[in-house]
Amino acid sequence: MASETSSRSIAESGERAAARSDTSAGTASRTASFQVWRGAGNTGGLQSYSTSVSEGMVVLDAIHQIQAESATDLAVRWNCKAGKCGSCSAEINGVPRLMCMTRLSELDLSEPVTVEPMRAFPLVRDLVTDVSSNFRAKKRIRKFTPRPPDAPDGTWRMQQSDADRVQEFRKCIECFLCQNVCHVLRDHHLHEQFVGPRLLVHAAQLEMHPLDSLDRTGELKENHGIGYCNITKCCTKVCPEHITITDNAIIPLKERVVDKHYDPLRKLVRLMRGNKTGGGKREAARGNDARGGGNAL
Amino acid sequence: MPEYQTHEYDVLVIGARGAGLRAAIEAAHSGASVGLICKSLLGKAHTVMAEGGVAAALANVDDRDNWRVHFADTMRGGQYLNNWRMAELHAKEAPDRVRELEAWGAVFDRTADGKILQRNFGGHKYPRLAHVGDRTGLEMIRTLQDYATYQPIDVHMECTIVSLLKEGNRVTGAVGYDRDRGRFKLFAAKAVVLATGGIGRAFSVTSNSWEYTGDGHALAYNAGAALQDMEFVQFHPTGMVWPPSVRGILVTEGVRGEGGILVNREGRRFMFDDIPENYRNQTADNAEEGWRYTQGDKNARRPPELLTRDHVARAIMKEVREGRGSPHGGVFLDISWIKSKLPNAEEHIRKKLPSMYHQFKQLADIDITKEPMEVGPTTHYVMGGVRVDGDTQMSTVPGLFAAGEVGAGLHGANRLGGNSLSDLLVFGKRAGQYAAEFAGRQSSPRIDQQQADAITNAALEPFNRDTAAENPYQVEHDLQSMMQSLVGIVRREAEIREALDGLKVLRDRARKVSVTGNREYNPGWHTALDLQNLLTVSEIVAHAALERKESRGGHFRDDYPEKDPSYGKFNIVIRKGPGGDMQVTREPIPDLRPDLKQIIEENK
Incomplete structure (x- = not known):
């Protein structure tokens, strides 16, 4: 392959994809509202922020922008920003997700977007929990x-x-x-x-x-x-x-x-056999099966 | 007076990514008591972003491979500025380090006969990268993390070191703070290993996370250690360029290793246009041969997309500058074309490059099995760092060691892909081993409380300033933009001087940075502190870039576009002078050992 004709078709396909990516990202910038959990320990509540959002932004971008513009001490945990490290877990509009992989274009921006920490873990501060x-x-x-x-x-x-x-x-x-x-x-x-x-x-x-x-x-x-x-x-x-x-x-x-x-x-x-399991991986079997069929809630 | 939580260890390892974990494990194996400082949570390391693989001459796929060829490849890629002893040890020991990972639970992709599979990568003559799809870094980190979990290692997660402590010439420990409460921690240690990674956050387009603020580089410099090769910053040729919020995120070289090609807006496969002299014999001169190489044909030569990163990055920049770039200012990288060559190509791509598939689908709405990606250069890695002894990894300051990206020498002027994961294993182990050995010969360190107090008081200053002063994020942002445009991929003397002046202004602004809120998990405060390190390393990079009046590897001077052989005889070394000024010197590279010289000749 890679005759000039086929690499030309690659470029054409690339142009089309780029144009579509433009559209799906929504090129126009606009203002969006966010309700972000602020607080530490057992106290806190949602606070309102608004910031301008544009092409292909994810929730983590919006949080960073809010941090830089109006809440320098807003606590958020993040690293790779590419969905590979698993640091920026949060509850976005009540749904547990990674902030770096949640595009704003997937959310209804006519309503404020709520961003809250994971609720199953003790709160450290704002969006950061003790895991x-x-x-x-x-x-x-x-x-x-x-x-x-x-x-x-x-x-x-x-x-x-x-x-x-x-x-x-x-x-x-x-x-x-x-x-x-x-x-x-x-x-x-x-x-x-x-x-x-x-x-x-x-x-x-x-x-x-x-x-x-x-x-x-x-x-x-x-x-x-x-x-x-x-x-x-x-x-x-x-x-x-x-x-x-x-x-x-x-x-x-x-x-x-x-x-x-x-x-x-x-x-x-x-x-x-004297309390040994047979076949496969061998190890002294533990427990005596005293507790019936599990303990599901 | 500040309060401290105090800890005492034989060996304190700062940084818990690949190199730090490996160093901590080795020091623990040696019987030393070990403290491990982790700027983030354990396992969140940037090493997870390393996707392509770990280079080691296992010869599982091509039996012509051996350490000599790997050594010669590394030296050629580094344009012979490498610390040749490190290049030798690295090539010899990498296979054992990789096999050891398997013994600790890593599951690499396999060959048909059940061995560890290896893939092609830029600058490596034979398929050499052991890998797991395109998430090798995660596999390595998780393996080291899980193994370390069961070792007697004291892990301090979400802890940042602000300064090393010294007594006379000797390192005695470090001062840091924990992120969650903002409490200061005092570490007394007989030996300290720096494994803090790189400096990517000094630039605006980068594949690096917030952690990469040159902490170890600055800690070492401030403690009096010599740094070298800091002009050599690697701009990875393929980062995402669209949408803007993901600009800089890495697109693995593995895409090209699996047959991906680079095409400009006019549909031209431009990498064939300029093949450097020293790689001409090894590079395919037609598309068909390049494809056969990626599919394992031992008689084929590698496609030009797999030339070294410095070269590919510059070739892409040239297309963009001359108006042949893609709509969003990159070029096209296409893997979907292999459907004309392979049955089930789409499934093959998803299997070989799952993270890339996922990343483009989710963040850019591009299906890479059907469409080309848009890519462009992104700041990825710094070849330069702490000058170390090749065998022990000890810096010029007794008791201070460095391994991984923060160390210098192995990669010379340009690093080959895959050589960083092997670097951090080989030299992480060595640093841990020799740090433990060094610690065994030392008495307990004495911590100077006044020294510690001065450090912590300075760290708290941003809380005491007028709140109407400078915003830390803004100063950081301005620094990144300036470094990107003035000391980035293409450099000129006038611009570097402008950057040095600009850094003075930024330093003044950084002194006025104020933060709100309290010390508990306060990213504004953390940014204010990291900023100091960014300023230091940026200045070091600029000085080194000014000094090297030639183009070589990762350092490209538009005003000196050619390589100058006289610059191939020394490393540029930077130290803090007695008056606090930056001292730039040229230190000659020791003559190559004759047997190594011969290996290079044989592999020309």
């Missing part, structure tokens, strides 16, 4: 532990299809929007009992990792509260990386837990 519980929760999940290397040079072999399976989970950007909408955390505040969807995705990535050698089903059941999830799929809906959290991560983990810890035949086998 440290997520980092602590990760420590409770046992770390990646590879099987011995496959090759004498200390390396492993795996197929792309095996890699693909976990790469869906490993693309998580830790924006914690899934934690924010999970009713177990948001409404019932069971942070100590339930690690939440983000950490279950982390656990799924470990459990399905082609090289990992541990079995975490026992701890998922006993310590991480997987039974609390009653698969309402709110987490999946808000994931900016489109990870199919409930179907691909949580449900398969629940099935593994059930297989290992509630299957009466396996239980019998386990008792006869």
Whole structure:
């Protein structure tokens, strides 16, 4: 390819796309109103701001503009501004989203746009919340532990299809929007009992990792509260990386837990073998299945 | 008198992105007590923006690759101003560092026989970049972050260091503040590793986040350390140009590695028009050969889109300046054309470049599987930084180490894509190891309370000023615009001098910056403090740019457009003089070791 004719058609296609991008971005600048949460700890409220908005701006741009023009101390957390770091999570018109990936052209600007912090986490100030519980929760999940290397040079072999399976989970950007909408955390505040969807995705990535050698089903059941999830799929809906959290991560983990810890035949086998699970990943099975079929709310 | 939360460590690592995490892990492995300072939340590092891959001569895809070729490629890309010892160590050790990541849980894309897959990238002779689609940086950061989670490392998230502490010539620690409460923290340390990244926020069009304000460069400079090569700023050829609010966001070189081509408004694939002499033998002279190269044909040479970044960026600028640019002031980058070559091309593109697909779809309303992107140069990386010993990464100040982007030497005048992720692994590890070793030989540091008080009192000044004074965001914005237009991708003596005068004015304005509100998570205050570092590094860049009267790598002088061989014999080094003035010197590059010289000759 790249004969002159076809690269000419590329340029033409580019011109068309650029023109369309102009239109869809809305070239005219106008004034828009925002209601931004201001406050710290348990006090605060929405405050009104207006700023001029133009081509292709996202909510984070508007917040930065408000900050530069009229509220220099407006607290907001952000980094990459490209949807890759997961820092700027907020509730925009009540919907949990990344501020950097929410274009103003998607919102109804005839009404004020409300921008509020994630509600499931303690407020630090304005749009910034204390998400440290997520980092602590990760420590409770046992770390990646590879099987011995496959090759004498200390390396492993795996197929792309095996890699693909976990790469869906490993693309998580830790924006914690899934934690924010999970009713177990948001409404019932069971942070100590339930690690939440983000950490279950982390656990799924470990459990399905082609090289990992541990079995975490026992701890998922006993310590991480997987039974609390009653698969309402709110987490999946808000994931900016489109990870199919409930179907691909949580449900398969629940099935593994059930297989290992509630299957009466396996239980019998386990008792006869002296409390060892059979086949696959080996590890002393934990818990005695005393608590029935989970603890969903 | 200010109150402090105090901490004491053997090794304090400032910066928790790739290099900082790797350094902290290594120092912890060595048995040192480690504090890790993270300007943002852990894992939010800018390293996540590195998309293309990590360069290492694993030879999984092309068995002709080895460390010698990687070394020669790195030196050629850096136009031989590199610290050759670092280029040697980097090429030799990168494969082990990548394999180690796999042992820590990273899942790279695979070859058909189940090994780590490698892709082509600009300036690398063979497919060399281990990658995960186009989100390699995230994979690396998450792997290091998760691994570090289980190490005895004390992480201070959302903490910013404002100054290093010294006793005589020796570094004794640092003073910083936590963002959420604005409390000051005092760190006593036997050794300090700087891993703070770059200076991208000194320019208005940049791929860098708010954190990249040259903190480590300024901390080192103020502590008396030498900086080198600061005239070499890398403008990545392909940043987004439209819409305006996303201008500068990176478009990975991986697009070109997968076969993407650059086309001007007239429909001309202009990269074939000017191929530099030293790359002519390695570059395809027709489109068909270039395509075959991207598809793994070992007998084909690379397409001109994969020439080094400095060259591609300048070629794009030329098209734009001469009126052949795209509607929004860039050129077209097209990957959709590969549908004429591959079945299922659209699916292939989404699989190979998922983040790019997503980014353009969501932010620009462009479907890259069907339409070309508009791209143009964006400030991406600084080759220059703290002058270090190639083996240990120690700066000219005892006990102060630097690794990753804040360090200098590996990349010379221009960095090859993929060499930064490997850089931060190789030299992050070395810095951590030697910092721990150094700390083992030191007694406990004594913190000078008065020194700390002076620093924190100065940091609080913006709260005490007249509120009608300067706005920190405005001063920062004016600085960025000035640096972009006067010390940007094309430079001239008169403009650099204008910038130096402008910086004096900006420095005066920065002294009048005032902030409202209190110390709790107050971005206005943070900006006011970061501004000091931006002013310092901008001045350093301008002085270095003025001194190098030639064009080489990332430094292009319109008034001296040619390379001058006499400038290939030294690095430009900048230190703080005894009177506080900036001292610019030329330090000769040591003669290449004969065996390394031979490798370069063999790979010409």
